[in-house]
Amino acid sequence: MRTVDIIHKKRDGGQLSPEEIAFLVNGYTNGSIPDYQMSAWAMAVYFNGMTARETADLTLAMARSGDQADLSSIPGVKVDKHSTGGVGDTTTLILAPLVAAAGIPVAKMSGRGLGHTGGTIDKLEAIPGFRTERTKEQFLEQVRAIGLAVVGQSGNMTPADKKLYGLRDVTATVESVPLIASSIMSKKIASGADAIVLDVKTGRGAFMKSLEAAVELAEAMVAIGSEVGRETIAVITNMDEPLGPSIGNALEVLEAIETLRGSGPAELTELCLELAAHMVVLGGKAADVAEGKRQVKALLASGAALEKLRQMIAAQGGDAGVVDDTQRLPQARCRFAVQATAGGCVAGIDAESLGLTAMLLGAGRATKDDRIDLAVGLKLTKRVGDEVREGETIAELYMSGDDPDTVRHMTERAASAFTIRPEPVEKPKLVYAVVTRAGVQYYN
Structure with a gap:
C-alpha cells in the first residue's frame, strides 16, 4: 500500500477502504508518513468530503491510535x-x-x-x-x-x-x-x-x-x-x-x-x-x-x-x-464597571470578542503554555433584549490590577462588544x- 495512491484516490473523489484509512492514520502517527503527504490528503478531503462510513473508519482509527478508557467495570449506561x-x-x-x-x-x-x-x-x-x-x-x-x-x-x-x-x-x-x-x-x-x-x-x-x-x-x-x-x-x-x-x-x-x-x-x-x-x-x-x-x-x-x-x-x-461559602474561591483584586455608550435595547453581544477580552485579562490562554489567573474575568449585567440607559453598567471586569491605561482599554473593549439600538429587540432563541x-x- 502506498500513501500517494491513497491521496490520488481521494483527490479523484474515490472512497477509501478501512484498511487504507488505518494505514494513513497509523503511518502519520508513527512518523512514516510525512506532513506534506498528510497535508495533500487533508486538502483532498476538504474538497471531496468523506462518506459516513469513511468518517467512522477515520474516527475509530484515531481513537485506537492511543490510550482508550475501559469503563466496563462501572455498572450502568455511561x-x-x-x-x-x-x-x-x-x-x-x-x-x-x-x-x-x-x-x-x-x-x-x-x-x-x-x-x-x-x-x-x-x-x-x-x-x-x-x-x-x-x-x-x-x-x-x-x-x-x-x-x-x-x-x-x-x-x-x-x-x-x-x-x-x-x-x-x-x-x-x-x-x-x-x-x-x-x-x-x-x-x-x-x-x-x-x-x-x-x-x-x-x-x-x-x-x-x-x-x-x-x-x-x-x-x-x-x-x-x-x-x-x-x-x-x-x-x-x-x-x-x-x-x-x-x-x-x-x-x-x-x-x-x-x-x-x-x-x-x-x-x-x-x-x-x-x-x-x-x-x-x-x-x-x-x-x-x-x-x-x-x-x-x-x-x-x-x-x-x-x-x-x-x-x-x-x-x-x-x-x-x-x-x-463561595468566598473560598479565588477572588479578583479589582472590579471595574463597563458602561453603556448609548441608551436603548441590547441588540447583540459579541460572545467571541468578550471571550477574547477575558483571555486578555488573564482568564484564558493565547497558547497552550500560557499560565492563567483563575480569579479574573467578566460578568454581564445585561443580556440581549434588555433595556439599558446610557452610562448604565452593562458588565463588570474582574482584574488583577488597576493600571489606568489597561482598565480604560479593557472597559472600552468590553463595551464595544455590545450593540445597542433604539428599538425593542426580542430575546434570542436558545x-x-x-x-x-x-x-x-x-x-x-
Missing part, C-alpha cells in the same frame, strides 16, 4: 456530553452532578481552554485543592463509589488527532466537516462512553457560525455514532451571546454552584435541563425527554445535584466548603434543533 466550544459555557459543572444524581454514571474526561473558549479542567482547578489528574484505578473507583468523576484527558489519548489537528491548523483544512466530526468523536469514543449527547454551538461565539453549518456537523457526528454503535444525539444551541453571564474560571464555578442551588441564570439553567433530560433518556432512566426533564428539575429543586457536586469535590481532594439518527427536529 453517557458522555461534549460541547463544541463557546463562551460562558459552564454546563459540564452543572450537568455532571445533575445527571449523576439521576443514577447515571458520569465518567468524564475534559480538556483545558485555548483562545476565547474556556476549559472545564481550568474551571475545576479554581476550587482549592481540586485534583484533575487521577490514576485510572482512582478514576474508575470514584465513579463506582459516587457515580461521578471529571478528570483531565490522558496525555496519550488520540495522538493521531492531536497531530492531524495541528497540521490542519496550518494548511487551511480546519473547516472540513468530516475532519471536525472525526476529531471530536474520536476523543469521545476513546473516553469509553456508551452514549453521547453533543451540544453543537452556532453563532458569533461558536466555531460554526451558521445554523446550516452546525446542523451539517451535528448530522456527521450523529452518523459516526450510529456507524460505531454509540447512541448519539446532538442539540443545536445559540452562541450569539455568552451562555451564562460569567466568563472566567472562578466566576463560572460560582455560577455553577448558584445554578445547582436553583438560583442560576435562566438561559444556563434551561440549557442544562434540556441536555440533562437527553442524557437521562440515553441512560435508560426516562422514557422520553419530557419525563427526563421532570426528573432533573426535581433533582435540582431537592438539592440532590448540589450534594453530588459536593461529593465529587471532596473525592478529588478539593475544598467542598466552597459549595456553602435551542434551535435536535439531531438524531432519525433526522432533524427544529424547535419553534
Whole structure:
C-alpha cells in the first residue's frame, strides 16, 4: 500500500477502504508518513468530503491510535456530553452532578481552554485543592463509589488527532466537516462512553457560525455514532451571546454552584435541563425527554445535584466548603464597571470578542503554555433584549490590577462588544434543533 495512491484516490473523489484509512492514520502517527503527504490528503478531503462510513473508519482509527478508557467495570449506561466550544459555557459543572444524581454514571474526561473558549479542567482547578489528574484505578473507583468523576484527558489519548489537528491548523483544512466530526468523536469514543449527547454551538461565539453549518456537523457526528454503535444525539444551541453571564474560571464555578442551588441564570439553567433530560433518556432512566426533564428539575429543586457536586469535590481532594461559602474561591483584586455608550435595547453581544477580552485579562490562554489567573474575568449585567440607559453598567471586569491605561482599554473593549439600538429587540432563541439518527427536529 502506498500513501500517494491513497491521496490520488481521494483527490479523484474515490472512497477509501478501512484498511487504507488505518494505514494513513497509523503511518502519520508513527512518523512514516510525512506532513506534506498528510497535508495533500487533508486538502483532498476538504474538497471531496468523506462518506459516513469513511468518517467512522477515520474516527475509530484515531481513537485506537492511543490510550482508550475501559469503563466496563462501572455498572450502568455511561453517557458522555461534549460541547463544541463557546463562551460562558459552564454546563459540564452543572450537568455532571445533575445527571449523576439521576443514577447515571458520569465518567468524564475534559480538556483545558485555548483562545476565547474556556476549559472545564481550568474551571475545576479554581476550587482549592481540586485534583484533575487521577490514576485510572482512582478514576474508575470514584465513579463506582459516587457515580461521578471529571478528570483531565490522558496525555496519550488520540495522538493521531492531536497531530492531524495541528497540521490542519496550518494548511487551511480546519473547516472540513468530516475532519471536525472525526476529531471530536474520536476523543469521545476513546473516553469509553456508551452514549453521547453533543451540544453543537452556532453563532458569533461558536466555531460554526451558521445554523446550516452546525446542523451539517451535528448530522456527521450523529452518523459516526450510529456507524460505531454509540447512541448519539446532538442539540443545536445559540452562541450569539455568552451562555451564562460569567466568563472566567472562578466566576463560572460560582455560577455553577448558584445554578445547582436553583438560583442560576435562566438561559444556563434551561440549557442544562434540556441536555440533562437527553442524557437521562440515553441512560435508560426516562422514557422520553419530557419525563427526563421532570426528573432533573426535581433533582435540582431537592438539592440532590448540589450534594453530588459536593461529593465529587471532596473525592478529588478539593475544598467542598466552597459549595456553602463561595468566598473560598479565588477572588479578583479589582472590579471595574463597563458602561453603556448609548441608551436603548441590547441588540447583540459579541460572545467571541468578550471571550477574547477575558483571555486578555488573564482568564484564558493565547497558547497552550500560557499560565492563567483563575480569579479574573467578566460578568454581564445585561443580556440581549434588555433595556439599558446610557452610562448604565452593562458588565463588570474582574482584574488583577488597576493600571489606568489597561482598565480604560479593557472597559472600552468590553463595551464595544455590545450593540445597542433604539428599538425593542426580542430575546434570542436558545435551542434551535435536535439531531438524531432519525433526522432533524427544529424547535419553534
